[in-house]
Amino acid sequence: xxxxxxxxxxxxxxxxxxxxxxxxxxxxxxxxxxxxxxxCDIVLDKKMADEVTxxxxxxxxxxxLVFLCVPVGAMEDxxxxxxxxxxxxxxVSDVGSVKGLIEGIFAKHLPKGVHGIPGHPIAGTEHSxxxxxxxxxxxxxxxxxxxxxxxxxxxVDKLNALWKSFGSQTEEMDAAYHDKTLAITSHLPHLIAxxxxxxxxQLESDLQSEVIKFSASGFRDFTRIAASDPIMWRDVFLNNxxxxxxxxxxxxxxxxQMQKAIRKGDGDMLEEVFTRTRKVRRAIIEAKQETPEDQxxxx
Amino acid sequence: xxxxxxxxxxxxxxxxxxxxxxxxxxxxxxxxxxxxxxxCDIVLDKKMADEVTxxxxxxxxxxxLVFLCVPVGAMEDxxxxxxxxxxxxxxVSDVGSVKGLIEGIFAKHLPKGVHGIPGHPIAGTEHSxxxxxxxxxxxxxxxxxxxxxxxxxxxVDKLNALWKSFGSQTEEMDAAYHDKTLAITSHLPHLIAxxxxxxxxQLESDLQSEVIKFSASGFRDFTRIAASDPIMWRDVFLNNxxxxxxxxxxxxxxxxQMQKAIRKGDGDMLEEVFTRTRKVRRAIIEAKQETPEDQxxxx
Numbered sequence: 001x002x003x004x005x006x007x008x009x010x011x012x013x014x015x016x017x018x019x020x021x022x023x024x025x026x027x028x029x030x031x032x033x034x035x036x037x038x039x040c041d042i043v044l045d046k047k048m049a050d051e052v053t054x055x056x057x058x059x060x061x062x063x064x065l066v067f068l069c070v071p072v073g074a075m076e077d078x079x080x081x082x083x084x085x086x087x088x089x090x091x092v093s094d095v096g097s098v099k100g101l102i103e104g105i106f107a108k109h110l111p112k113g114v115h116g117i118p119g120h121p122i123a124g125t126e127h128s129x130x131x132x133x134x135x136x137x138x139x140x141x142x143x144x145x146x147x148x149x150x151x152x153x154x155x156v157d158k159l160n161a162l163w164k165s166f167g168s169q170t171e172e173m174d175a176a177y178h179d180k181t182l183a184i185t186s187h188l189p190h191l192i193a194x195x196x197x198x199x200x201x202q203l204e205s206d207l208q209s210e211v212i213k214f215s216a217s218g219f220r221d222f223t224r225i226a227a228s229d230p231i232m233w234r235d236v237f238l239n240n241x242x243x244x245x246x247x248x249x250x251x252x253x254x255x256x257q258m259q260k261a262i263r264k265g266d267g268d269m270l271e272e273v274f275t276r277t278r279k280v281r282r283a284i285i286e287a288k289q290e291t292p293e294d295q296x297x298x299x
Numbered sequence: 300x301x302x303x304x305x306x307x308x309x310x311x312x313x314x315x316x317x318x319x320x321x322x323x324x325x326x327x328x329x330x331x332x333x334x335x336x337x338x339c340d341i342v343l344d345k346k347m348a349d350e351v352t353x354x355x356x357x358x359x360x361x362x363x364l365v366f367l368c369v370p371v372g373a374m375e376d377x378x379x380x381x382x383x384x385x386x387x388x389x390x391v392s393d394v395g396s397v398k399g400l401i402e403g404i405f406a407k408h409l410p411k412g413v414h415g416i417p418g419h420p421i422a423g424t425e426h427s428x429x430x431x432x433x434x435x436x437x438x439x440x441x442x443x444x445x446x447x448x449x450x451x452x453x454x455v456d457k458l459n460a461l462w463k464s465f466g467s468q469t470e471e472m473d474a475a476y477h478d479k480t481l482a483i484t485s486h487l488p489h490l491i492a493x494x495x496x497x498x499x500x501q502l503e504s505d506l507q508s509e510v511i512k513f514s515a516s517g518f519r520d521f522t523r524i525a526a527s528d529p530i531m532w533r534d535v536f537l538n539n540x541x542x543x544x545x546x547x548x549x550x551x552x553x554x555x556q557m558q559k560a561i562r563k564g565d566g567d568m569l570e571e572v573f574t575r576t577r578k579v580r581r582a583i584i585e586a587k588q589e590t591p592e593d594q595x596x597x598x
Contacts, residue, residue, distance in 0.1 A: 073566075076371045097516075122516045126580065142513055171512075181509045182516060184499060189517035192491055195557050197576040200483060210480045211580045213470075214441055217343045217396075217421045217481060217487035220583055221520050227580035230573035237561045237569055248558055251498045258494050259547055262536045267372075270536055274529035277496040281526035282426065284519055 001162060002203040004029040007049070008056055010039050012124060012231070013095045015133025016145035018048050019186045020166040022091040023135040033059035034130075042130045042281065056273035059080045060090070065162075068094040072101060073235035079109045088113035091155050095121055097182060097232075099146040099175040107148065115155035120144045121168065126227040138161060139167030140288070187236055188251060190225055191244065193282040193288070194233070300461060303328040305362040307355055307377060309338050310528070311423060312394045313368035314432025317347050319465040322434040332358035333429075342484045355382045359389070364461075367393040371400060372534035378408045390454050394420055396481060396531075397539045398445040398474040406447065414454035417474065419443045419481070425526040438466030439587065445474040460576070461492035466486065482542035486535055487550060489524055490543065493532070496525040 007014045012263040015033070021027040034040050034048035044052045053059050060066050060082045070216055075096060086092065092114055094102050099118045123141035125132065143163040147156045151241045161169050173181075200219065201270030211219060220271045237244060261269040304326040313331070319325040330346035333339050343351045351583045352358050352411045359381045361428050369377055374395060385391065391413055393401050398417045405415030422440040424431065430530045442462040459469050472480075499510045499518065510518060536543060560568040 012332060059424040065333055075313045094480070122513050141515055144513075156581040181506065181513060184502065184506065185510050185513040185518040186516035189495060189499075189521055191557060191561075192495060192554075193517075193520070194573055194576050195554045196488060196491055196550060197579050198572050199487075199546070200381075201575055202549070202553075203483065206481065207483065211484050212579070212586050214421050214443075214480060215406065215583050215586075216440055217423070217485035218492075218524050219484040221524055222488055222490070223576075223580040223583055225517050225520055228573075228577075230570050230577065233573050234566050234569040238564055238566055241561055241564070244561060245558065248554075248561075250501070251495060252554070254498045255491075255494045255502075255547075255551070262490075262543060262547075265540070267533050267537055268491055270533040271529050273497050274525075274527075274532050277493050277522075277525040278527075278529065279501060280496050280511070283520040284514050284522055285553055287433055287511050287514075293435070295308060 001026045001158070001165070002028065002065045004031065004063045005065045005067065006031040006033060006034045007067045007069060009069035009071075010034045010043055010048070010130045011069060012128055012132045012137075013121065015043075015048060015130045016067065016123075016135065016137040017067055017095075017133075019135035020138060024165045026162060026165055027065075029178045031059050031063065039130050042267065046131070047141045048130065048133075056169070057085055060085050060087075061062050062087060064090055065159075066090060066092045068092065068096075070233045071229075071232045072096040072098050072239050073231070075102060076109070079105050079290075082113055083109050083114075086094065086111060086114045089114045089115075091117060091159055093117050093119045093159055095119060095245075097186065097236045099144075099178045103146060103148050103175045115152050116148070117151060117156055117159050118146045118148075118170055119159065119163070120146070120178065121163070122186075123168075124228070126224050127228045136167070138163070141168055143168035144178055145170065145171045145172045146178050147172060147177075177270045180243045180255050183240055183247045185242055186242045188247045190228060190233055191237065191248065192251070193222040193226040300325045300457070300464070301327070301364045303330065303362045304331040304364045304366065305332060305358050306366045307332045307358065307381070308367065308369035308373075309333045309342055309347070311427055311430045311436075312370060312420065313366065314342075314429045315348060315422075315436040316366055316368065316432075316465075318393075318434035320434055320436060323464045325461055325464055326364075329360065338429050343436040345430070347429065347432075347544050356384055359386075361386060363389055364392045364458075365389060367391065367395075370528075370531045370534045371395040371397050371538050372530070374401060375408070376405045378404050382408050382410055382413075385410060385413045385577045388414075390414045390416060390458055392416050392418045394418060396485065396535045398443075398477045400538045402445060402447050404519045413447055414451050415447070416450060416455055416458050417447075418446045418458065418462070419445075419477065420462070421485075422467075423527070425523050427528045428547060435466070437462070440467055442467035442469045443477055444469065444471045445477050446471060447474075461496050476596065478539050479542050482539055482546045486539055486543045486544045488529060488545065489532055490536065491550070492525040495521050
């Protein structure tokens with residue numbers, strides 16, 4: 001499908017893309033570019049790419065597809081570095097969790113004739129780094145494209161087809177709508193999980209060890225997402241500020257209402273909420289967005 | 300170990316205890332008592348107990364061990380019902396998530412010569428009902444006993460040994476300390492999960508369907524615990540009010556601080572918190588309190 005694909009930033013997502021490209025024989029040549037020599041050494045050692053370099057600017061020469069897999073806060077610098085070396089007709093995409101920002105960066109810095117198409121695979125684990133990737137990460141998961149107005153249809157379709165070959169379901173939407181949606185489904189849950197785990201880290205030390213010991217009673221479910229990459233998530237919150245603060249305000253209202261119900265001993269209100277929320281789980285199971293482990297548990 | 304064990308309330312925990320007793324040949328006779336005829340029919344049909352009855356008061360005659368597996372809000376009524384029929388020397392225990400309340404109920408209503416020893420298996424799934432139980436539910440999980448001052452040592456040790464035979468690690472603590480600890484590890488996480496899922500249910504309907512679709516990005520992790528039994532959880536919050544409100548206040552402070560950091564664009568503060576919380580996950584993995592599925596994923 002592509003003669004040369006350059007992947008810049010070889011963490012969980014970047015390395016998983018490389019594995020998926022190989023598994024699907026979708027690239028004639030894969031170049032890995034990463035600013036970290038340590039990362040490059042691992043990629044070279046494990047032969048995860050055909051070529052490995054710390055020269056980010058030079059890595060995109062002759063590439064017909066470039067994936068930017070760096071934290072969103074680093075995106076503008078990287079785009080500025082590679083822009084002069086991009087060939088006409090190349091597709092430049094990314095995998096960041098915030099899309100409005102990326103659309104703006106592409107519009108500002110990419111040369112004419114290069115197709116900037118922001119994208120976001122809704123997939124991940126709590127693990128980071130080049131060795132955490134695997135080809136099946138995107139299987140059965142959603143991939144959202146946010147092509148800007150007037151984007152080249154053939155380029156969009158080609159990128160879309162690639163992600164479908166990785167096993168993803170794909171959907172196109174407006175960047176602002178993506179950012180609003182993800183603020184709810186991803187950014188707020190991460191913020192809440194980080195906060196509750198941090199509340200626990202501030203307890204007296206004897207209570208802290210009890211928290212670890214008895215974590216299976218609920219707390220544990222939060223620690224997985226609170227173990228996600230700190231830099232990536234810092235950048236998400238800094239760059240999707242308005243949408244996150246908006247949904248956080250709604251959550252705060254609801255939490256205050258729950259607090260009041262507990263204080264007043266309003267059992268009817270609590271039961272009503274807890275009954276309503278149960279249905280959401282069923283909807284997720286019906287939409288097949290449960291984990292493979294959930295599915296195993298059921299059978 | 301016991302000649303007759305009566306299990307009152309045959310939901311996830313009650314039925315799992317029956318399975319575990321059978322698997323360990325720890326009871327000569329198992330009586331299931333449940334107020335619901337529908338539940339009794341299932342238990343009878345699946346032969347999960349030696350005897351099945353809706354007569355809760357009568358079910359405890361000649362039992363040397365009685366497990367109360369009803370929601371904590373129903374506990375006092377059940378104890379009052381069974382008290383006149385308990386035989387001297389019997390052990391009465393429970394599995395509720397709040398222990399101060401149970402200690403008080405036992406002290407108030409159990410006849411002299413009956414050993415009331417509150418207990419709490421730190422185990423569960425999001426599923427409810429008699430068919431959701433399985434013998435291995437308690438394996439590798441903690442079981443906390445909160446014997447009141449002056450409790451009969453032989454009775455405490457016997458109950459302790461039974462839970463160890465189910466595969467649990469056991470620990471004794473004061474009821475008030477249990478309630479404070481569980482408010483952090485279990486009750487607050489459930490409250491937060493219920494609230495965030497409820498915030499999502501109040502969104503405009505198009506956004507709601509996106510939330511389901513893209514739930515794998517974080518939201519999904521909350522829906523599992525927000526699918527827990529509504530009555531059980533209503534009763535927990537009504538009966539561990541002070542400890543829950545106390546830890547909720549701390550969480551609210553921390554969330555306000557995060558909100559402020561996002562609004563001000565304080566990336567250093569966010570990064571610091573996100574780095575700190577990551578370590579908690581590692582501690583949980585080291586304490587082997589991760590799920591069997593987590594372990595599978597790693598290997």
